[in-house]
Amino acid sequence: EAAVTQSPRSKVAVTGGKVTLSCHQTNNHDYMYWYRQDTGHGLRLIHYSYVADSTEKGDIPDGYKASRPSQENFSLILELASLSQTAVYFCASRTRYEQYFGPGTRLTVL
């Protein structure tokens, strides 16, 4: 069964601090994605990657960096966390037909 794991599951960060969210997939999928979800909104794409060592900007990349050191791992980096980045973050990998999501990371920036 396809599996995507995320760590940490929740985090409280201070404004201006650095935050790294990690995602690991055992699906052998090429494509991986980072989304954020805010209350009352659908998921919005931050960054994605279709091959190791390469990342692409999504719809809302400002304030975020991404890193894909291997096919299995995809990280989202907030160099200077801000209050507006409080949200739930989902990582996903996909086949041609389906996306498989991690359980989400709830990030609170204070």
Next chain:
Amino acid sequence: GDQVEQSPSALSLHEGTGSALRCNFTTTMRAVQWFRKNSRGSLINLFYLASGTKENGRLKSAFDSKERYSTLHIRDAQLEDSGTYFCAAEMDSNYQLIWGSGTKLIIKP
């Protein structure tokens, strides 16, 4: 403007009844996926459609690319169907999904 318009934003049903969720698209989409976000916050794949209809248990989904819409029908609703349902449409070849804003479904005993 939004390329995916999902409705209703909230829906309350009694057990055993049914209803439909709908997503309208402002442009032609290649495919659509439907997801449910459960009480634990996990996103569950429900359907992927490039055309036509699919059925799985009490759920049935349809996608009409030409008419620019997709629907998700729920029949005989059960308490465990509660959650937020999202449609997400695939517009281009790099498989990016454009998401609806979600429908919060509450099933009442």
